[in-house]
Amino acid sequence: MANSEPILSPLAASSGESDIKGSVSLPKGGSAFRRFLAFSGPAVMVSVGYMDPGNWGTDLAGGSKYGYALLWVILLSNLIAQFLQVLCVKLGLVTGMDLAEACREVYSKPVSMILWVLAELAIIACDLAEVIGSAVALNLLFGLPLWLGVVITGLDVLLLLGFMKFGFRKLEALVGTLVLSIFVCFAYQIFKANPVWGDVAGGLKPTMPNMEALAISLGILGATVMPHNLYLHSSTVQSRRTGHDHASVKEAIMFNTWDTVIALSIAFFVNAAILVLAASVFHTQGVVVEELSQGHKLLAGALGGTAATAFAVALLCSGQSSTITGTLAGQVVMEGFLKLKIAPWKRRLITRLLAMVPALVIVVATGGKKTVELLIISQLVLSVQLPFAIFPLLQVTSDKKRMGEFVNKPWVKYLGYLCGTVIAGLNVYLVVQLLKSS
Numbered sequence: 001m002a003n004s005e006p007i008l009s010p011l012a013a014s015s016g017e018s019d020i021k022g023s024v025s026l027p028k029g030g031s032a033f034r035r036f037l038a039f040s041g042p043a044v045m046v047s048v049g050y051m052d053p054g055n056w057g058t059d060l061a062g063g064s065k066y067g068y069a070l071l072w073v074i075l076l077s078n079l080i081a082q083f084l085q086v087l088c089v090k091l092g093l094v095t096g097m098d099l100a101e102a103c104r105e106v107y108s109k110p111v112s113m114i115l116w117v118l119a120e121l122a123i124i125a126c127d128l129a130e131v132i133g134s135a136v137a138l139n140l141l142f143g144l145p146l147w148l149g150v151v152i153t154g155l156d157v158l159l160l161l162g163f164m165k166f167g168f169r170k171l172e173a174l175v176g177t178l179v180l181s182i183f184v185c186f187a188y189q190i191f192k193a194n195p196v197w198g199d200v201a202g203g204l205k206p207t208m209p210n211m212e213a214l215a216i217s218l219g220i221l222g223a224t225v226m227p228h229n230l231y232l233h234s235s236t237v238q239s240r241r242t243g244h245d246h247a248s249v250k251e252a253i254m255f256n257t258w259d260t261v262i263a264l265s266i267a268f269f270v271n272a273a274i275l276v277l278a279a280s281v282f283h284t285q286g287v288v289v290e291e292l293s294q295g296h297k298l299l300a301g302a303l304g305g306t307a308a309t310a311f312a313v314a315l316l317c318s319g320q321s322s323t324i325t326g327t328l329a330g331q332v333v334m335e336g337f338l339k340l341k342i343a344p345w346k347r348r349l350i351t352r353l354l355a356m357v358p359a360l361v362i363v364v365a366t367g368g369k370k371t372v373e374l375l376i377i378s379q380l381v382l383s384v385q386l387p388f389a390i391f392p393l394l395q396v397t398s399d400k401k402r403m404g405e406f407v408n409k410p411w412v413k414y415l416g417y418l419c420g421t422v423i424a425g426l427n428v429y430l431v432v433q434l435l436k437s438s
């Protein structure tokens with residue numbers, strides 16, 4: 001293929017009018033590092049979904065119940081996430097479509113509508129975790145009732161998304177600052193906890209203690225490999241105003257791949273840190289954490305007030321950054337599947353309410369009890385929905401007519417289908433076991 005030949009798929013012409021795509025200009029020329037910095041950012045937006053409050057619930061439960069035994073699940077989940085997000089990079093940059101748009105074009109309308117409903121359910125489950133996490137953080141830091149925290153979280157994300165009028169790059173910087181804050185908070189807590197690193201390394205050896213551990217592991221998988229992130233990333237990589245010729249697309253794929261690896265490696269550190277913290281502080285005391293507030297209180301007693309405050313601050317940053325990207329993902333999904341052309345703020349309000357209302361109902365109904373259990377359930381929902389995003393992603397990126405020479409190599413295609421099949425199989429197994437035990 002000649003370097004000047006456009007490679008956009010014919011289907012790309014049907015893409016929706018997004019306020020994200022092509023919104024960031026790139027510098028002409030410059031060093032490779034400068035070019036990388038210009039491309040970096042989309043993966044940071046995605047990475048917050050890999051360290052959201054849903055991850056906190058599954059990681060705290062896994063660490064407090066089984067010590068370091070499930071650390072390998074976090075590592076494996078993160079590697080699968082990096083693999084899938086790189087496929088999203090290729091999909092967006094080569095075809096000019098995000099995953100939702102691709103599903104709308106490739107599948108029949110009934111199938112596309114089913115995938116849309118499943119994607120919306122996944123976003124609601126994800127937002128449920130994020131809203132509850134933020135509400136708990138506001139309660140820990142300022143003593144606000146959980147229901148009020150849910151309302152504040154639901155509304156303030158609209159203000160934060162207002163940053164987009166200053167440009168998508170500013171929103172990336174805001175989310176990047178929140179991610180850096182989470183990283184620093186957990187680095188401090190791990191320093192204070194001073195775990196036995198030999199035992200931590202032992203947790204990288206695959207083991208599965210029992211059925212409950214399998215349920216938590218699937219929750220970790222669902223919390224780490226986020227279905228809505230596959231839709232979001234395939235859209236945000238198109239935010240750069242790059243050329244459509246072969247050389248430009250190849251460069252964009254390379255820099256966005258590095259962006260993905262670095263950002264998700266940071267997410268791995270945060271997830272691993274939560275589990276290591278729970279194992280070194282809670283599991284050693286024989287305490288199983290069922291409430292986020294319980295974890296905060298125990299940390300205060302074990303590591304001091306500063307570490308406990310860092311826990312609450314990180315939780316708030318996690319919830320806020322994740323609600324921003326979750327709302328953007330809802331926008332991408334709704335616009336891509338339904339081809340709705342309405343004002344961006346209206347789309348964001350709709351997607352926000354779809355998550356805030358269920359969260360408010362659940363918090364009021366339960367009195368805010370068993371927050372960790374609620375988070376685990378929300379992540380199991382994500383894990384069940386995950387194959388319905390993985391298989392369409394693999395089908396489109398394995399189609400040579402649409403991808404040209406960027407089509408998935410055979411080993412990539414087979415590895416991807418293996419991941420999707422294993423995840424689907426484990427979910428079926430878990431559901432059967434839960435039905436037997438009920």
